[in-house]
Structures are given as structure tokens and as C-alpha cells.
Amino acid sequence: MAKEYDTVIGLEVHVELDTKTKIFCGCSTAFGAEPNTHTCPVCTGMPGSLPVLNKQVVEYAISVGLATNCRITGFSKFDRKNYFYPDNPQNYQISQLYLPICTNGFVEITGEDGNNKKIGIHEIHMEEDAGKLIHDEWEDCSYVDYNRSGVPLIEIVSEPDMRSADEVIAYLTKLRMIIQYLGASDCKLNEGSMRADVNLSVREAGSETFGTRTEMKNLNSFKAIRRAIENERERQIDIIEAGEKVIQETRRWDDNKEYSYPMRSKEDAKDYRYFPEPDLPPVVVSEQWIEEIRSRQPEFRDEKMARYIREFDIPEYDADIITSSKKMADIFEATVGEGANPKKVSNYLMGETMRLLKILEKEPEDIHFSPENLARLIKLTDDQVINSSVAKEVFEKMFEEDVNPEEYVEIHGLKQNNDVEGLKEIIKQVITENPKSVEDYHSGKEKALGFLVGQTMKATRGKANPEMIHLLLKELL
């Protein structure tokens, strides 16, 4: 590559809002129901049906806007985006084009150079999700499930302010954390409750004008986003280097093949014939309403971190990691609320929890052990009912299936052996069986004691209290 190139990236992020009912009707938004059971005339586009806006959607959109430093639009409107596709029962999507609910905001990330960088947010608008097509390969036909039709979405459109995959991921991580803290969505990329489309162009380093951009869809993980960005950057540079022109188009990323291909032009028809939705009156947002929502904004990460250090006396390092995910912070507080020692809870979250998440390639949002069980486990260790190696085993089980540690320990006979007389007998046996080590110990080799402790543990099948073995061994030797 002869020349240096800059990458210019902007994101369109769709977030499914965690409301009980859909955006324009009273149907449930619950995931995973039998097809077409969470539907009504409105969300299946029956003739004569009319949309009625869910107020919670507006409140969530405003709260996300406030948390991302946006201007809240006092007089906002819905528009119809017209396109024919069977997953879209009315063949138009109710969205916002001309007067979106939030505009002109930003979030701060740590940029490439390590300094703080503002990523601009052009707008946030509210819209409805489409249904889902299910293709039957054997029957050569397709079915459509409208359960998801009308599930509320916000689309967060950034400015083209990002310059690398790292910045994109930092931006998405920040956005996700804000939205999770607000409780507006769980933002799971793999389940589609957060979806990011990447608009990317390249230009010669130092150039002020933008190159022709492409839009990349179907990015279901941070890994896929990173790979797609790197791949698309290379692809565009190759085209330019070959003296050809990048075509403005929408491309679909195939993460298995690590390759993107242009979507058919029919899927990409661009004249949506937007016009104001006549069935919905404008959304009027008063200053008072904004203030009400502002006053209800939850504690965000920085405040939470400061409070954890102050209130629970845990190190800053711990507080930083725990508050990096709303889910972890929630588990931390709830477990401490059950009476567990904060530092011990923190150790479980930063140590074992993070280790297992990494091995299983999961996100903190996937944690499903309960704070009650974690508190029980910590209590079992505190009361010396189990030792630390058993605790580790029980925790792994808890992490997998949220077992009750008390019951698990009972059923599997994992209680620590605190029977002194019984233990003495075993130790005497060990001493008799290992005369060499005993001799070493007496000649001043401290290591030999460790060996004998280990042998005793082995003999008790791991259930004895190591400290007690230590003391008793010294006494008997």
C-alpha cells in the first residue's frame, strides 16, 4: 500500500426497548411465544386498525437522549416509511424522519490516542420493529410471524466521528452501558435487542472530504463488527488502489465466511416516500415532562463507582470492573444486601465470574446465578462449612445452573470435616505412613509440612479444614 488511508465510520444502532407492550398496541413484547400469538388487528396491519402511541416508549427515548446529552424535541412527529415486504404488515413502517424525538447529542469514549473523545449523536428516533419471516426450505414457501411486529425500537444515529474498530467498540460499549443503566433495554447483540449497522468510507490521510460510504448490516457481535470493519476498510482501499470507484450500497456481512456481499437492489430500494403519519398526533414534550424524566434518571456508572468505594469500602479497581456492567453492579449490590461481605462479593465477581465468562465467551448480561445463592456460598465459606477449593467447585455449578449451594453441599457431602478427634486419627496415620517427611520436618524443612497437609487433605477427600490440619499436624509432630 503506497498511501496512508483514514477510516471514517458512523453507526446506526437499533435498540429494542424493554416495554411490557408494543409501541402502537397493547400486545405483549415477550420473546419466544408461539408464532402470531402476541398479535392484534393493529400489529398485523388489518384494515381499519389504528396506532396508539405507548407513552413508555417516549419516556425511554427521552431518558436515553438525556443520558447522551441530546436536545429533546418539544414538538416531535411520526412519519411513514413506505416499502413492500411481507414482514411489514402495513407495508409501511411508522418511524420518525422530519422531527425525531432527540437530536444533537454526544457520548465520550477513550479515543485511539488515549484521550477523551466525543462521538456525536445526530439523532435518536422512535420506530416499530417488523415481524419475522420463516422460510420453509422443504415446502418452498415462507411463513410470517408478527409477534415482533410493533415491538418498540429506538434508532441512535451517530455522526461519522469514529476512526477505527476500537473506537466503534468503545462507543457501542458506552452506549450499551448507558441504556442498560437506564433499564431501557438489555442490549444483547446476539439476540438482536441491539443491532448496529456500520457506515464506512475511507479517504487518503489528511483529506477533508469524505469518500463514498457503504452500509454494512447483519453484525451480531463485537467480534463480527471488528472483522467487518477491518474487512471493509481493506476492500475499499483495494478498489481505490485499483483506480476504481467504491459504489454506495448496502452490504450484508457473513461472519462465517468473513466476507460481505451487496444486498439485492430490491431489498435496498431507497425511495421510501416518507410523509407525516396522519393517524398519530404530534408528540408534545413539555419542559416539565423532561424535568420529571431527568429527576428519575438512575445512578450512572461514575456516581455508582464513587458510592461503592465510599459505602462498601472496596478498592477503586474493583468498583471500576463491577460497574462496567449494570448486571454485575446489580448482582453486587443485591448480594451485599443479603449480608455478604462486599470485598468477598467483589472477589467472586472479578475473579471466578470474569474467568468463567471469558472461557464461555459470554457477556455479563448472561449471568444467571442469583445474588441469594452467591450470598449463601460466601456464608458457607465464612462459617467454615466448606473450604475454598470446594467453594470454587460449588460456584462453577452455581454459575451453570444457579444451584442452591447449601443444598448442593449437603447432597454431595462436601461439608468440611471439622471433627478434631477423627482428624487426629487420620493425621497420625499420615505421620506413620510418611516417616521421611516427618524426618525432614524435624530437621527444619518447612516444605515437608506442606506435603503432609496435602496428604491429609487427600486422605479426607478434600473435606477437611486446611488450617485445622496445619495446627493439628504441628501439635502431633
Place this chain on the structure above:
Amino acid sequence: MDILDFTAVGLADEIKKGEVSAQEAVEAVFSRIDNCEDELNCYISFDRMEAVKRAQQVQKAIEAGEIHSSLAGVPVAIKDNICTKGMKTTCASKILQNFVPTYSAHAVKCLEEAGAVIIGKTNMDEFAMGSTTETSFTGPTKNPWNTACVPGGSSGGSAAAVAAGECYYALGSDTGGSIRQPAGYCGIVGMKPTYSTVSRYGLIAYGSSLDQIGPLCKDVTDCANILEVITSYDEKDSTSARRKDASFTEALVDDVKGMRIGIPKEYFGKGLEPEISAAVLKAAALLEEKGAIIEEFNLTLTDYAIPAYYTIASAEASSNLERFDGIKYGYRTEVYEGLHNMYKKTRSEGFGGEVKRRIMLGSFVLSSGYYDAYYLKALRVKALIKQEFDKAFSKYDVILGPVAPQTAPKLGESLTEPLKMYLGDIYTISANLTGIPGISVPCGIDSKGLPIGLQLLGDCFREKNIIRTAYAYEQARGKFAGPDVSGCEHSLYEVE
């Protein structure tokens, strides 16, 4: 007196008194249908058995004192673009020919609660697009005054059914005059209430920002009573208003002293048949005699209403009709290759010519590059027209004029000249663009023997002004005899 000669409110009274029963009324209506329907084609569908069963139920409820409404037991017809649970609702289109809704429109529910007996679903222009009821997939309705003429449209089936005694009153919808104009052509009373007064839930949308459901009936008293029943806040329609002044029957007072009535000069220009002009001005004179203050004034933007209207209505229609795609319900073409071919063929075969014309027009004015020049400009014109009407209503309580520039045209005349048909909407469409209420009351018969309609327009939420004026006019005018349909199975009115 023939049972069919009662007004809706009159019939309900007789039923309450025990003079006649709801079943007898249904029977009378069906015997008229037996005689006239083959000739007139007012209905797309009706269900005699269901209607009789319903009449028996209602009769029992009335006798048990469970229903007190002024319409209890009275047979009604519903325009076929208003959803009726379990009854076919086709919009007079092939694309919905077998569509049976699982829900009733809010207005229909209101009527049912008031003890109405639904006879059937009336004919209309396909998707309410037209002014003659000739674009219906099931063929045209004929005017009971002269079967060589159209009944007007788009609620032509409703208007003809009321005029011919095939029901006592009917619901229609009015997007650009579709209640008032056929009421005028058929010599009955029709009213479009203020936008937001009657819920649009269950009304299959044509132009969402313009559509309103309203009554077609025999006189102003019926009109006020029906409107009172169907006016109801509906949380399922976001544009529905909470009306606190919906006691419309209180306006049935024979007194117009001091009522300020304006007559727009532009409504009496060229294109208006002289006989209509004379009849309408005579009506104004009658009101003046009763103490109303009549004045002429200018509505300078009248000529711009038609292009603005057809731009906005077609734009909304092009989007509203996208859901008819052969996927979920309604007609689907038999042979197709792939999704896009299915869409194309289904919609090409399922929609009629006038509907396709308006979908194309609407899609065009919303296309990128044309949106500002057409659609946005039309919205600005609409805002200006509204301002002009606001100004007029600061001076007048009522605006008086004709309903249409002509009386009912012959069948077939309008289809060949759509532009002429569009121009015929000139007096009615402003009410839809501005949201104001309008009522059509018969005010004479022309030399061809066809009824002439008088239109009264009021300010938003001021239905009472026009009901009061219409009622006082009706008292002064005297009885307006309906068409003679005694021998309509033989077609009384032969045309050369």
C-alpha cells in the same frame, strides 16, 4: 301510514309505544329490498336471518326496558368500508371481496349498544374513491329518483338505500363530500361531523387526515340523534376528541334569530346549474325571513382546494392501500413467480382503475424530488384555506351554499371524464381539508325531477349551529317527499 314512511326516530318511538315491533320493521325493509334491490343495487351484502334474529333480541331488550335509545330497534345499513365483526367488509373492491373482519368499527359498536339492527353493507365507490358509486367492483348503484342516474358517491349505496326505504338510516364516510353529495343527489339529509368526532377505528382508511364517519338519514332530527349516538371518545383512535358538547339534539330548535350566515360568492360562479343556484338562494331567503342575518362574502382560495385535496388524499391513500398485498388477507393472484411478481399481479388484478389512478398519483407526489413541490405545497395550501375559513367563522356562524354544481348525472357520464368528476367536489372538499362539519339538506327538485342539496358548513366543534339552522330551514320548507319506488322492479323512469 306505511311503516317505511317513519323516520328513524319516529319508528323507534312507535316501537317503544308498542305500535310496531322491530321484527316488523325489518320485514318491511326486506320486502322493499325484495322489490327494489335488483334494480337499485344499494347493498353489497345483507343477511336477512341475522337481521331478524337481531331484531327479536332487540325487541326483547326494549320490552325489558334494557335499551332506551332513540334508535332502538331501527334497521340501519352500514357502508362497506366500515368493519362489522363477522360480516363481509369489501370496500367494493375485488381485493377485499372475501374479507371478514374479526372486529367492529367503534361507530358500529355505538349503534349496536343503542339497539340498532344492521341490515347489511352498502355499495360505494371502490375504497371510497369516486363521486358516483360506479367504481364499485359489484357494479353501480342507481338513483331511486331516476334509475338512469347515479346516486352520487362514494356513499351512494347508503344514500340510495335510505331514499328508497331499504333501510331507515345509514352510516357513510366522507373524505371529500362522500356523505353530503350523495345525500344531496338522493334527496336526504347527510352530515360530516368535525374531524375527530366519530372514531375512525374500523373505518378502512382512504385519506386518514380527511376521513369521517357520519349519518345519512331522512331528516335533521334523525341526523342529530344518530350523531349523538356515534359521537364517543375512543382510545383506539389517537385523533379521537373528547367532546363535551355532543348533545346535538339540544340544537333541534326552530329559531335562527340573529344566526349569522355567510354566502361565499365563489360558490355561485360559473359551472353551477342555475336551478340549483335559485333553490339554494331561496333557502337562504327562507332563513332570512326567520330572522337569520344573511351576508355575501369571499372565499378566494376555493379554486385551490381541489388540487390540494387530490394531492393530500391520494398521497395518504397510496400509503393506506399498501397493506392490500395478497399476503395476509383478501385477494391473491393465482399464478405468480416470486414475491414481487405476486405483489404486482395481485394489486393489478385486485384494484380497479380509479383506485390505481389515485395510488399512482399519490406515490408520485410523495416521491423524492417531488415531495416538496406537490405534497408539501398542498399542505401549505390546506393551511391557508383553514386560515380563510377561520376568518370567515369569526364573522359567521354558518356558511351556506350548494352541495354540488349539478344534480345527479347520468350513469356512465363521469367515468369517462374523471377531471370533471373531481371538479364536482368543489363545494364539499374544503370541509375535509379544514376539518369542519357540514350538513346536506334537500332544498328542491330540478326540472329533471332530481333533488337539489343545500349545504351548511359550521366551525370546528360547532355542529349545533348547522343542526339548528338546518332544522329551522326544514320547518320552513315543509315536508320533502321521497322518490316513488312503488314500481321500481319495473324501472319507473325510462330514459331515452
